[in-house]
Amino acid sequence: MSNDLTVEDFANEPLPFTATRDDPAPLFTAEAIVNGDIQQVNLEDYRGSWVVLFFYASDFTFV
């Protein structure tokens, strides 16, 4: 991105979905390692609990 961008370049655009505070957490189902086994994890199954989504770049790094 150019460093020449100013707030005016963005301020008048419609705001896209940014998955931030007060947005619905997009639901997903994905494979996961759970206690050494491959299982499907579905975010919707966690309704009723607080959930921390801990994104990290790569296995085998310091995370």
Add this chain to the structure above:
Amino acid sequence: MAAVAAIYSELQDLNTEVLAISTDSVYAHKIFKEISPSARQVQYPLVSDRNQLISRAYRTIDEQNGAAFRTTVIVDPEGTIVSKITYPREVGRNSQELLRLIQGIQFGRETGLGVPGDWVPGMPGIPRRPEDIGRI
């Protein structure tokens, strides 16, 4: 990752689950969990976002290399995002701050009080009184 594993029981006491997510394959996750001393301690799921859909949808993808940014998202029991923090390339997360955030959110919701900066459990919240405006 091990730091979050170390606070896992405290998170469970706060009715909080953890999903670790990267764009690695589930096979890489399995070996990582088996051989990495820090990953071996992990009790929570390691989710494989192999098609990058989750990282893209949560707007936390590095499009240069297909890896997720180091982002922590907190979702409340109704499924709404209440916090999203992306950390710098160079610095790892602070598990005590993660714990403090969840404790602070829950304290604020339970008491209706404001939760000021540097609040930690045991400290009072701040009543929201119009007459205090400008006095704190």
